[in-house]
Structures are given as structure tokens and as C-alpha cells.
Amino acid sequence: MITAGVYESEIADAVNSAFEEKQGMPYKEALEAVAAELNLSKASVTSYLPYKKGVYFRENCEREQISVVAEEESS
Numbered sequence: 001m002i003t004a005g006v007y008e009s010e011i012a013d014a015v016n017s018a019f020e021e022k023q024g025m026p027y028k029e030a031l032e033a034v035a036a037e038l039n040l041s042k043a044s045v046t047s048y049l050p051y052k053k054g055v056y057f058r059e060n061c062e063r064e065q066i067s068v069v070a071e072e073e074s075s
Helices: 010-021 027-038 042-048 068-074
Strands: none
Touching: 010 027, 010 042, 027 042
């Protein structure tokens, strides 16, 4: 619903804004930082992020750390 743009809320907007501010961080650290900042669980933060096929912040990943499908999409 979030990915399709059908669902919007203040908390979803806050999560997405906070997550975008953490782009220089590895995904797991960004997730934990946003959870702490907004006093949410990691599962809640993940549920408010739109689904993207591939790897978040792939510029910070070694090539061996991403899946074949994500690697093909990032080319």
C-alpha cells in the first residue's frame, strides 16, 4: 500500500524522511537509528518503508553482498 502510494500517514512520512537522512549509513544501522529516533520497533520502521526490489544504499555494499537479481538491476 505504501509502495503503491495508496496509504499515507504522518508516521509513514516521518519514517521515510528519517530513513532518507541516513543514506550514508549501512541499511541495518539506518534502520536501528530511525527506530530509536522515532521510538518504534525495527519491524515497525520496516513496515513503513516502501518496498524496493534490490539493495538499499547499494553504493555502500561490496558486490559480493548483493543478490544476483539486485546486481542485474543496479547495472
